[in-house]
Amino acid sequence: WWTLTGSHVTVQIGQCGNQLGEQFFSALGSEEHGSDPLWISHPNFFREISRRRDRKRSRCRAVLVDAEPRVVSEICQTSLAPARSKSWLYPELDEAIVKSWNKVGSSGSANNWAYGYKQQGDAMGECVLESVRKEVENCDCLDSFFFLQSLAGGTGSGLGSLCSELLRDEYPARFQLHAVVWPYSSGDVVVQAYNSTLSLSHLLDSSDGILCLHNDEAHDICSKLLGVPRPSLSHLNQVLADQLASLFFPVRSRLAKTEPERAIKMSELLSSLCSSPLHKLLSLRCLPHIPKRSLAFTKLRWEAVLNPLAQMQLTGWHMDEGLDWSMSPSSGSYNRAIAAMLLLRGEGWQEAETKRFKDCLHAGWSERGDNLQVLGSPQQFKGLERSSCILANCQSQAKLLDKLLERTAALRTARAFLHQYERYGTSEEDVDEAMAGLEQVISDYHHL
Known part of the structure; x- marks a missing residue:
């Protein structure tokens, strides 16, 4: 398998983003690719480990971000397990991220977008930037950033929104694709409509494309097609990770029969599918x-x-x-x-x-x-x-946006839980502005 160079740095944010990222890289590494290590067969997502004795192993081009150490520490340890050691492993946890845990108290974001965006952002934003810079230095040619995050909680949605804006300012010429996981429609986070609305509003400004993944849909696939009677989050992540991985194995155009196969670069994908700044939902x-x-x-x-x-x-x-x-x-x-x-x-x-x-x-x-x-x-x-x-x-995502805004409007009309967001600098006007932005997106898609 031959691929054009052009590296994608994956930024995994929050518990959902990190767990999904682990299964995404596992899906990339599980397919047969001859005798070549992953840094040769998938140079977009993996790089060579410099130590001579590890030439058959690969290190994924990833930055793991979370406000608490438990999940990312477990994931990094799992990647070092003997069964995985012959294929790939994560980079060592960056010291900047580890030090930032002391600033936020090694705690989550209380499912609050404003807390993740402001409090965690102030404490961790520069640390995340420094970690990304180090990973970018290992790229011969940086093509794009690939974000994995959730919309329902606070870290993936709030801190994820801020990180997207910081990287847009730091690397304005590089593409950003965000794979965002929509929560269950009957989720147990009562403010998930606020979090999703605020997050999508910010990402539509800072990203080049938003690939929408849905827990409800993955649950249906597991229970009705794969025969899993009680799907766990791991089952859902496996379905979503396999779908994402299917995009990035080498292919060639039907019109170019003599060309060798190569992996699709995200810059090509986004230039082709999201050429209009008004339409970014995939x-x-x-x-x-x-x-x-x-x-x-x-x-x-x-x-x-x-x-x-x-x-x-x-x-x-x-x-x-x-x-x-x-x-x-x-x-x-x-x-x-x-x-x-x-x-x-x-x-x-x-x-x-x-x-x-x-x-x-x-x-x-x-x-x-x-x-x-x-x-x-x-x-x-x-x-x-x-x-x-x-x-x-x-247009299919616009219909789901419509339902999301209905739930957000119901909370907003009752002024429910707004004080939790105002405490961290997100006002009623900010929520109204985010809702207005999504309403415009819905209108743009309905007029196709």
């Missing part, structure tokens, strides 16, 4: 979802993978169970997209029929199919004979 849909115990007995043709995936994109649904097959492009009301990237993995991908995607993926001002890129590789992913995913900048 959706990721993948098929098939098959339990490991059933892989050996499952044979799928390309039509069986791509037809449901096209209908999922058309309807904005997240899995091939419960699909509305009655909706079609001729109905007029469907999930319109500005741009999309379709990735196919498996034998015969060049001949797979993708016309259905061209028929349904276009905004009102574009020609059918002009905004669809088709890329692929004969290499299998996760033992699946044939698999596919589609990354699209489309």
Whole structure:
């Protein structure tokens, strides 16, 4: 596998971001890549360890950020376990981050965006910047920053928002892609609507693209398709990590049959899908979802993978169970997209029929199919004979934003819990401004 250089520094923030990041790197490192170490097969995300005796091992290009030491310490220790030592490990915890724990008292952010943004930001912001600078110095050519964070709590949402702004100021020419995890719609954090609204409002200003991942959708996939009766957070993270990893294995364009395969750089991905500053929300849909115990007995043709995936994109649904097959492009009301990237993995991908995607993926001002890129590789992913995913900048996330604003407005009208945010410098006007910004985003997507 050959890849173009262009390094991605992953910034894992908060408990959710760090746990998801660990499983994301595990997914990248678990696939067969011949005798090459990961720093050769995946130089975008891994770098060489300088010690000669460790040339077969790789160190991921990552910065681990949290307001308390428990999770990041456990993750770093796990990466040193014997079963992992032949593949990859995390960088050692940076001293600047360790010292910052003394400033914040090694405690969480009480599920408060304002506390994470202001209190933790004041204590940890410069320390995070210093840690990122050290990791950037190990890059021959920095391409982008890849953030992993949650929207519901305080550290991932609040401190994550501040870190995005700090890195935008420090590295204005580098791209930022944020993979954000939306909380359960019936989550147990009563102020998660405030946190999500404030976080998204800030990230829409500082980032180049926001890839929305959803706990509700991952839970459905686990319980209904993978046969997990009571999905844990680890199960959800595994589904989300596999979906993210599927984007970054080497591919080539269907139009460039003689070119070698290479990994997609985030700068290319964001330039292609998020060219409009008014539209930055990305959706990721993948098929098939098959339990490991059933892989050996499952044979799928390309039509069986791509037809449901096209209908999922058309309807904005997240899995091939419960699909509305009655909706079609001729109905007029469907999930319109500005741009999309379709990735196919498996034998015969060049001949797979993708016309259905061209028929349904276009905004009102574009020609059918002009905004669809088709890329692929004969290499299998996760033992699946044939698999596919589609990354699209489309209207489906705007509908979820609408529901989020309804919950935020209900809290705001009752002035519920606002005093907890005012204590750390976030006023009613700040909440109103964030809501107004998201309302404008919803309007922009509805007018596609």
